[in-house]
Amino acid sequence: MTLIKSISGIRGTIGGTPEEGLNPLAIVKFVAAYATFIRKNTSITTNKIVVGRDARISGPMVKQVVLGTLTGMGFDVVDIDLATTPTTELAVTMEGACGGIILTASHNPKQWNALKLLNEKGEFLNAAEGAEVLALAEKEDFQFADVDHLGKVITDTGYIRKHIDAVLKLDLVDVDAIKAAGFKVAVDCVNSVGGIAIPALLKALGVEHIVELNCEPTGHFAHNPEPLPENLTAISELIRQERADVGFVVDPDVDRLAIVCENGEMFVEEYTLVAVADYVLSHTPGNTVSNLSSSRALRDVTHRYAGCEYNAAAVGEVNVVAKMKATHAVIGGEGNGGVIYPASHYGRDALVGIALFLSHLAKKNMRVSELRATYPAYYISKQKVQLTPEIDVDAILSKVKEQFAAYDITDIDGVKIDFPDKWVHLRKSNTEPIIRIYAEAHTMQEAEELGGNLIQIIHEMCK
Numbered sequence: 001m002t003l004i005k006s007i008s009g010i011r012g013t014i015g016g017t018p019e020e021g022l023n024p025l026a027i028v029k030f031v032a033a034y035a036t037f038i039r040k041n042t043s044i045t046t047n048k049i050v051v052g053r054d055a056r057i058s059g060p061m062v063k064q065v066v067l068g069t070l071t072g073m074g075f076d077v078v079d080i081d082l083a084t085t086p087t088t089e090l091a092v093t094m095e096g097a098c099g100g101i102i103l104t105a106s107h108n109p110k111q112w113n114a115l116k117l118l119n120e121k122g123e124f125l126n127a128a129e130g131a132e133v134l135a136l137a138e139k140e141d142f143q144f145a146d147v148d149h150l151g152k153v154i155t156d157t158g159y160i161r162k163h164i165d166a167v168l169k170l171d172l173v174d175v176d177a178i179k180a181a182g183f184k185v186a187v188d189c190v191n192s193v194g195g196i197a198i199p200a201l202l203k204a205l206g207v208e209h210i211v212e213l214n215c216e217p218t219g220h221f222a223h224n225p226e227p228l229p230e231n232l233t234a235i236s237e238l239i240r241q242e243r244a245d246v247g248f249v250v251d252p253d254v255d256r257l258a259i260v261c262e263n264g265e266m267f268v269e270e271y272t273l274v275a276v277a278d279y280v281l282s283h284t285p286g287n288t289v290s291n292l293s294s295s296r297a298l299r300d301v302t303h304r305y306a307g308c309e310y311n312a313a314a315v316g317e318v319n320v321v322a323k324m325k326a327t328h329a330v331i332g333g334e335g336n337g338g339v340i341y342p343a344s345h346y347g348r349d350a351l352v353g354i355a356l357f358l359s360h361l362a363k364k365n366m367r368v369s370e371l372r373a374t375y376p377a378y379y380i381s382k383q384k385v386q387l388t389p390e391i392d393v394d395a396i397l398s399k400v401k402e403q404f405a406a407y408d409i410t411d412i413d414g415v416k417i418d419f420p421d422k423w424v425h426l427r428k429s430n431t432e433p434i435i436r437i438y439a440e441a442h443t444m445q446e447a448e449e450l451g452g453n454l455i456q457i458i459h460e461m462c463k
Contacts, residue, residue, distance in 0.1 A: 005030075005137070008130055008316075011105050011114030014058045022058075022113055027065045032144070033137035034101065034117055035073035037129070042098040044120045047151070050095055052080045052088030052159070053103035054253045055192040055217035058113045062103050066115070067153055070101075074145030076152050080159040082193050082217060084254035085116070086349035087163040092122035093345070094162065104253035107226035110219060123346050124318045160197050163351060164204050170343055172283055173355040177362040179206025185358075186211040186244040186260070188235040190225045191218050192252035194350070201351050205358060211242045227251055227258035227337060229266045236264035246361065246368045248354055255348035256337040259357065261369040270295040270335040274375055276353055277331045279360035280341070281305045286330030289323045291315045292416045293425050293438045294335030300376045314413035315427065321346045335380075380440045381447035385458050387433045396435070396461050397426060403457070424450050 003012035003021055010030045012022030019026075038049065049070055053059040063079070070077045078095050080088065085102050092100040098120050105112035117125050117133065125133065136142060145151070167173060185207050189195040195215030202210050213235055214222040224231040227249045239247045239260055247260030259267035259275075267275070274297045277288050281302065287309045288302045299310040313323035320340065324332040333340040338348035341356065364371055387393060401415045408418035414427035414436075422441035429436060435458060439451035 005134055006130070008124065008318075009114055009116045011108070011112060013111045014113060022062070024061075024065045027062060027115070028069045029140065030115060030133070030137050031066050031069040031101070032073055032142040033133050034099075034115075035070055035075055036136050036142040037133045038075075038099045039073075041129070042120050044096060044098045046096050046098060047074075047076050048078055048095055048097040048154075049075045050078045050080060050088060050091045050097045050100035050118075051103070052083035052085075052091065052100070054084075055082060055195075055219045056103075056105065056113050056252065057110055057219040059103055059219065062113050066101060066103065071151035071153060072144045073142070074149045074151050076154060079153050079155045081155070081157050082196060083159050084163070084193050084197050084351070086255055086345070086347050086351060087159050087197070089118060089122035089347040090163055090166060090345055091159045092118055092120065094159075102253065106253050107251045107256070109225065110221055121346070123321060126318050126322070160193075160200065163197070164201050166344065167201065167351050167355050168204060170341075170352070170355065172280060172343070172359060173205075174359040174362065175206050178358045181358075181362040181365075182209075183207055183246065183358065183362075184209035184211070184242065184244045186213065186235055186239050186242060186247040187215065188213040188232065188247070188249040189215045189217075190221050190223065190227075190250070190252055191216055192221070192225070192254075193217055194250040194252070194254045197254055197351060198248065198250060198354070201354060205355060207358075211238060211244055213238055221252070225252050227256055227269065232258065232260065232266070235260055236266075240264045246358075248350075250350045254350045257339065257350040257353040258337050259368065261372060262367050263369055265369065267368060267372050269337040270378070270380060271297065271372060271375060272337045272353060272357070273331075273333040273335065273339055274298050274301055275360060275371065276339050276341075276356045277301060278375070279356055279363075280331040281308060284330050287311065287327045289313055289320055289327060289329045289332035291320055291334050292410060292413055293427070295378050295380060296423060296440060297376045297378050312410065312416075317348060319413075377442060378440050379442070379444040379447050380438060381444060381451045383437045383439075383448075383451045383455060385435045385437065385455050387435065387462065389433045391433065391462055393428045393433070393435060396458055397428065399461055400426060400454070400457065422446065422450055424454055426454065
């Protein structure tokens with residue numbers, strides 16, 4: 001059994017002893033600490049916290065413990081039940097709530113679940129805030145309410161519809177153009193809440209021909225739930241058989257979006273944000289942001305538009321959001337298919353991504369594969385170096401930085417070396433003695449060679 005406590009929340013496998021897995025005792029402790037943090041830091045007076053969950057098998061059990069703990073801490077809870085992560089984020093602000101908890105382990109297998117913590121803006125807690133919650137939990141520095149001050153549960157299962165309505169109201173979502181295009185769309189929702197949200201969204205956008213795959217929200221994932229090419233063979237074949245125009249795949253909590261071309265080939269997850277950004281910038285020029293390990297293609301597309309600047313953030317959604325706010329970015333996100341569109345809200349949102357992508361595709365009047373070919377061709381290699389625990393990883397990264405000082409170096413999150421036509425990014429893992437090495441170039445062979453060269457250099461430094 002596994003229990004991982006981090007500044008971004010708590011996640012683990014279901015079962016085990018109090019210190020081994022994500023079980024009721026662990027949930028109570030962490031939720032009580034979060035409630036204490038919210039009580040101390042919120043400026044909102046509604047006394048409400050929103051709770052939503054994906055369709056994991058453990059979801060109902062975890063939810064009941066969370067609801068009981070929050071009401072025991074004196075909060076009123078808005079239980080929106082089955083809801084996507086971005087739906088829960090939006091519900092926090094729509095309700096004027098003090099915060100929110102999302103019960104999802106994102107792309108982890110079915111035996112996992114997690115508590116993802118939101119502030120009053122419906123955004124994830126930052127590192128300092130997450131550390132404060134961890135400290136409160138460790139010290140058990142919280143106090144439950146007396147009988148006269150217990151909270152109550154308010155059930156509202158209509159938030160997916162409210163989310164869809166909010167997407168339809170976005171200025172750049174062109175329902176008329178999408179409907180006129182007559183798209184045939186295939187979707188793979190990996191047996192979670194996407195199976196409720198995505199077909200409903202497509203119908204609201206005017207898509208009449210929808211081919212559904214794994215849309216029953218049972219929590220029994222039909223394949224590895226991370227939307228990577230090796231896990232998406234079934235929808236690729238379905239698209240070819242059904243002659244669909246495009247395929248959309250989401251992860252269990254629907255904050256990541258992968259796109260599949262009409263020929264069954266991957267649009268590539270990195271290019272979800274690139275295509276959506278191209279559409280947004282063509283109508284509302286401005287700045288863009290992605291994390292350091294995302295494709296350079298977003299930078300290239302951004303610079304096609306006069307006066308628009310690209311900026312890179314440290315890895316992690318909260319870091320991307322902070323950089324987007326600081327640079328007044330009109331679009332941003334992560335290369336894992338995470339689209340963050342401030343005109344909607346500051347969170348990765350596959351519903352927004354689908355609506356903007358279909359608007360873009362309808363106006364371009366071309367096949368998905370043809371649209372993909374309009375963007376710069378890059379390939380990312382992802383490798384890692386296993387190190388012994390006693391090796392000083394920070395010292396190695398510092399030496400790498402010195403060795404490549406002649407090139408453009410970014411060190412806000414590990415060390416990223418930008419060459420004229422490629423880059424390599426080295427990051428220290430927070431959980432194990434490894435260095436993650438991401439490299440991007442115009443061919444996969446070149447990217448893998450670049451990463452391999454850095455691995456060899458690191459091994460030499462370790463001798």
